[in-house]
Amino acid sequence: MLPHAADDISRDGKSLILAYDHGLEHGPVDFEPNPDTADPERIFELATHEAVTSLAVQKGLAEAYYPDYEDEVNLLLKLNGTSNLWRGEPNSAVNCTAEYAAELGADAVGFTVYGGSNHEVAMAEEFRDAQEGAREHDMAVVMWSYPRGQGLRNDASPDVISYGARLGLELGADVVKVKYPGSAEAMGDAVEMAGPADVVMSGGTMRDDEAFLRNVSNAIDAGATGIAVGRNVFQRDEPERILDALEAVIFQESDPAEALAVAESDD
Numbered sequence: 398m399l400p401h402a403a404d405d406i407s408r409d410g411k412s413l414i415l416a417y418d419h420g421l422e423h424g425p426v427d428f429e430p431n432p433d434t435a436d437p438e439r440i441f442e443l444a445t446h447e448a449v450t451s452l453a454v455q456k457g458l459a460e461a462y463y464p465d466y467e468d469e470v471n472l473l474l475k476l477n478g479t480s481n482l483w484r485g486e487p488n489s490a491v492n493c494t495a496e497y498a499a500e501l502g503a504d505a506v507g508f509t510v511y512g513g514s515n516h517e518v519a520m521a522e523e524f525r526d527a528q529e530g531a532r533e534h535d536m537a538v539v540m541w542s543y544p545r546g547q548g549l550r551n552d553a554s555p556d557v558i559s560y561g562a563r564l565g566l567e568l569g570a571d572v573v574k575v576k577y578p579g580s581a582e583a584m585g586d587a588v589e590m591a592g593p594a595d596v597v598m599s600g601g602t603m604r605d606d607e608a609f610l611r612n613v614s615n616a617i618d619a620g621a622t623g624i625a626v627g628r629n630v631f632q633r634d635e636p637e638r639i640l641d642a643l644e645a646v647i648f649q650e651s652d653p654a655e656a657l658a659v660a661e662s663d664d
C-alpha cells in the first residue's frame with residue numbers, strides 16, 4: 398500500500414466507483430430492469446456524472462469505449478472476472494494483465510479474491526502479479542474481497558466481512574471493496590481491520606432509495622471512504638437522480654432524506 402495511491406480514483410479522499418462488469422459476471426439479466434443500460438455507451442455517459450470518481454469495466458469495454466471518454470472518466474480496469482454460467486467453486490479467470498491495463502490508460506486495476514474458496518491459493522498468487530504490475534505503472538489496486546465457497550455459509554456475516562477487509566490490507570490493496578455487513582458498527586470493525594487501506598461498500602439491489610442511502614451513510618459514518626455500486630444505480634429508472642443523492646451523502650455527508658429531497662427538486 399502506497400500513500401495516496403488511490404488519489405487518482407477519489408476526490409477529497411472519497412470515492413464512488415461505478416461498477417459495470419455485470420455483463421460478464423451476471424449476464425444480460427441485469428440489464429432487464431432498465432434495458433438502455435445494455436448499451437455500454439449509456440454507462441460511460443453516466444460515468445461522466447460529477448459524483449463518479451471511476452468506472453470499473455472489463456477489458457473489452459475499455460478497448461471499445463474508453464478512447465472517447467479518457468478525458469472525462471477515470472478508468473478502473475477489472476483484471477479478472479467469470480460468468481454466471483460457471484457452476485464450480487468460486488473462481489475468476491484473469492482476463493487482462495496490469496501492463497495491458499496501463500496501456501489502455503487505466504488509473505487503477507480491480508481484482509476479485511474469493512478468500513475461502515478452493516481456489517484461494519491460486520487467486521492470491523494471481524493477485525500478487527496484478528498488484529506488483531500495478532505498482533510498476535503507478536495504478537491503484539482495488540480488491541473485490543468476497544470471501545465465499547467451501548464451508549463458508551454466510552459470506553455477509555460481520556466477522557467474514559472484517560476478515561475480507563483485512564485480506565485486502567495484507568495482500569497490498571489500496572482500496573478494499575466489501576459487502577455491507579449490516580450495521581455501522583460492523584462496518585467500523587471492517588474499516589479498522591483494513592488499517593490504512595480504504596474500504597468501500599459494495600452494492601446489491603435495494604429498491605428503497607432511502608434505505609439504500611441510509612446504508613451508504615452508515616458506512617461513511619463508520620469510516621468507509623465510499624461505495625462501489627452497479628445495479629443500485631443503473632437498474633433504477635433515473636440513474637442520474639440516485640447519483641445526485643449519492644453525491645450529497647458521500648461527499649457532503651448529507652442526511653439521506655435531505656439528499657433525496659434535493660435530488661428530486663433538481664429534476
Ligand SMILES: O=P(O)(O)OC[C@H]1O[C@](O)(COP(=O)(O)O)[C@@H](O)[C@@H]1O
Pocket residue numbers: 416417418419422423541599600601602625626627628629
Ligand atoms: O458476485 P456477486 O455477489 O454476484 O456480485 C458481483 C457484482 O457485484 C459487484 O461487485 C458490485 O455490483 P452491484 O453494486 O451491482 O452489486 C460488481 O462489480 C460485480 O459484478
